[in-house]
Amino acid sequence: MKQSIIPEEKVVEEVNKAIVEGLDIKEGSVAPDSSLIRDLGAESLDFLDINYRLEQTFGIKLARHSILEHMEEMFGEESAIDENGRLTEKAAAMLRRRFGDGGASLEPGMDIDEVPAIVTVRSIVDGVLHVLDSLPDKCTSCGASAWTPEDGSRIKCGSCGEYAVFTNGDDLVREWLQEMQEEEKIF
Amino acid sequence: MRAGRIESVSPSILLLPGKKGCRESLRPAGNLQGSLKVRVVVVDSDVISLNGIFAGAILHRLQIMRARRGLGLAGGRVESAGRLKDMDKLPFENRTALITGSSRGIGRSIALSFARHGADIVVNHHRQGGSSEAGAKQLCDEVRALGRRAFVVRADISVKDSVKGLFEETKREFDRLDFLILNAARAPFKPIERLLERELRQLVETNYLGNIFCIQAALPLLEKTQGKIVFISSLGSRFYNPAYPLGSMKAAMESVVRDTAESLGGRGISVNGVCAGIVKTDSFKVLRQYMEEIDRMPEGLFVEPEEVADVVMFLCSPAGRGIRGQTLVVDRGLSNSLYRSVAVK
Ligand SMILES: NC(=O)c1ccc[n+]([C@@H]2O[C@H](COP(=O)([O-])OP(=O)(O)OC[C@H]3O[C@@H](n4cnc5c(N)ncnc54)[C@H](OP(=O)(O)O)[C@@H]3O)[C@@H](O)[C@H]2O)c1
Numbered sequence: 005m006k007q008s009i010i011p012e013e014k015v016v017e018e019v020n021k022a023i024v025e026g027l028d029i030k031e032g033s034v035a036p037d038s039s040l041i042r043d044l045g046a047e048s049l050d051f052l053d054i055n056y057r058l059e060q061t062f063g064i065k066l067a068r069h070s071i072l073e074h075m076e077e078m079f080g081e082e083s084a085i086d087e088n089g090r091l092t093e094k095a096a097a098m099l100r101r102r103f104g105d106g107g108a109s110l111e112p113g114m115d116i117d118e119v120p121a122i123v124t125v126r127s128i129v130d131g132v133l134h135v136l137d138s139l140p141d142k143c144t145s146c147g148a149s150a151w152t153p154e155d156g157s158r159i160k161c162g163s164c165g166e167y168a169v170f171t172n173g174d175d176l177v178r179e180w181l182q183e184m185q186e187e188e189k190i191f
Numbered sequence: 192m193r194a195g196r197i198e199s200v201s202p203s204i205l206l207l208p209g210k211k212g213c214r215e216s217l218r219p220a221g222n223l224q225g226s227l228k229v230r231v232v233v234v235d236s237d238v239i240s241l242n243g244i245f246a247g248a249i250l251h252r253l254q255i256m257r258a259r260r261g262l263g264l265a266g267g268r269v270e271s272a273g274r275l276k277d278m279d280k281l282p283f284e285n286r287t288a289l290i291t292g293s294s295r296g297i298g299r300s301i302a303l304s305f306a307r308h309g310a311d312i313v314v315n316h317h318r319q320g321g322s323s324e325a326g327a328k329q330l331c332d333e334v335r336a337l338g339r340r341a342f343v344v345r346a347d348i349s350v351k352d353s354v355k356g357l358f359e360e361t362k363r364e365f366d367r368l369d370f371l372i373l374n375a376a377r378a379p380f381k382p383i384e385r386l387l388e389r390e391l392r393q394l395v396e397t398n399y400l401g402n403i404f405c406i407q408a409a410l411p412l413l414e415k416t417q418g419k420i421v422f423i424s425s426l427g428s429r430f431y432n433p434a435y436p437l438g439s440m441k442a443a444m445e446s447v448v449r450d451t452a453e454s455l456g457g458r459g460i461s462v463n464g465v466c467a468g469i470v471k472t473d474s475f476k477v478l479r480q481y482m483e484e485i486d487r488m489p490e491g492l493f494v495e496p497e498e499v500a501d502v503v504m505f506l507c508s509p510a511g512r513g514i515r516g517q518t519l520v521v522d523r524g525l526s527n528s529l530y531r532s533v534a535v536k
């Protein structure tokens with residue numbers, strides 16, 4: 005279900021804030037299509053910091069494993085990363101579907117260490133929205149459909165007061181891969 | 192008894208020449224603050240009795256304090272555990288320590304501790320550029336600012352040739368090695384049954400083979416100095432941690448510690464380990480993702496990197512000479528208690 009309790013602008017604002025604080029950079033230096041690694045100087049550990057901040061803010065769990073790791077677990081080892089540590093054709097095709105325009109720089113055969121550079125501010129926003137959109141119709145505690153926002157970034161049950169429970173990011177990535185695979189038979 | 196001779200009597204009592212029965216108490220300064228409190232008993236003799244890791248540093252401090260009060264300290268030479276040495280020498284002066292994975296976290300803290308105690312440092316890290324290289328370089332600068340020598344070798348411990356280069360460079364630069372601290376580690380956080388073959392191999396190559404490559408390559412140098420090896424382990428070696436396959440490698444390495452303590456003991460090399468509790472380093476950021484409630488653990492149960500470093504210093508000091516093949520747990524009691532009342536934020 006696409007939730008509308010937390011507006012996209014709020015997510016954009018919080019993502020920008022998490023990036024500015026996590027990377028300790030100047031406000032205003034973050035554009036939607038900035039690559040965190042290429043343009044903002046992030047390293048892999050910085051993603052943990054940024055994700056942690058966002059998880060605390062929205063009460064969600066973002067993906068802990070990369071989409072390539074999930075592909076390998078689901079479709080077999082070396083299905084996404086070949087024996088030389090390079091991106092396979094199939095994985096590149098899957099990533100392009102996932103990242104749209106952002107994935108334009110993806111090439112089969114590229115070093116997988118270069119893949120994370122495709123993550124942009126926009127793709128982090130999408131990741132957060134994706135998890136927020138897993139908001140169930142009804143409260144899992146009391147069954148009421150009475151979601152209300154709290155502090156602009158949390159969703160609470162208006163009936164019993166429990167916070168909403170979302171699907172975690174890793175499960176969502178796996179679901180998405182499963183659906184895409186069924187539709188397009190890439191692997 | 193000769194002036195200034197040190198008898199190893201008790202770890203916390205200094206016997207000083209002076210007026211019989213007079214008592215002084217002393218808290219060591221600087222980085223020794225809080226790590227040790229000594230009671231000083233002045234006896235009618237010229238014997239200074241001290242058995243302990245910071246002997247030199249403590250007596251140096253004591254000498255200054257007593258001089259200020261117009262009290263003398265017979266002799267100017269001191270050494271822990273019974274030998275004579277120059278008084279103002281730090282315990283690890285002219286010694287060399289190599290700490291794998293010292294660009295940040297616990298390894299960095301151990302390197303700084305060694306430097307403060309007088310040792311020259313080989314800094315090692317793996318990743319090229321970025322915060323890793325910057326961290327290694329900064330550590331080097333800090334060590335040099337302490338008046339010690341230091342240099343960085345970028346090397347991947349999981350690659351035998353790379354390790355070979357690491358020790359060749361150590362030999363070339365310092366021509367000696369006294370302490371090898373096996374600290375570098377890197378592992379995926381995932382349940383074991385989900386590890387891909389590539390991840391499994393990397394797990395074993397970095398965290399098991401890598402350490403053994405280091406031990407093998409260091410032997411010729413360590414043999415000459417009767418050196419010491421300390422492996423940094425974690426509670427995962429003994430207890431379940433969600434998504435922590437590294438634990439099995441730590442268990443294997445604790446076994447290697449027992450094994451090599453015996454097989455290398457005859458060549459004068461001592462091997463021990465320090466098993467740390469939970470330390471808030473970069474790797475904690477990953478751990479936190481898999482142990483969600485960990486943020487609610489009382490602050491007092493988190494171990495500081497310096498607390499791990501202090502025990503490494505102890506094991507490398509003469510005071511630790513009787514310990515062989517052991518892995519000492521430094522966890523603020525985390526693993527000691529079956530029951531804890533609900534953690535409060
Ligand atoms: N943090 C804890 O809670 C905790 C608890 C118990 C035990 N420990 C143990 O303490 C040790 C240090 O932990 P930490 O938390 O300080 O780790 P950390 O912050 O993750 O730092 C790891 C260090 O190891 C280096 N390294 C990784 N792979 C390497 C390789 N293949 N070759 C050479 N260097 C490599 C890293 O270098 P780069 O900068 O190049 O990546 C970095 O300097 C580890 O053995 C860990 O298992 C940690």
Ligand SMILES: [Zn+2]
Pocket residue numbers: 143144145146147148161162163164165166
């Ligand atoms: Zn409810």
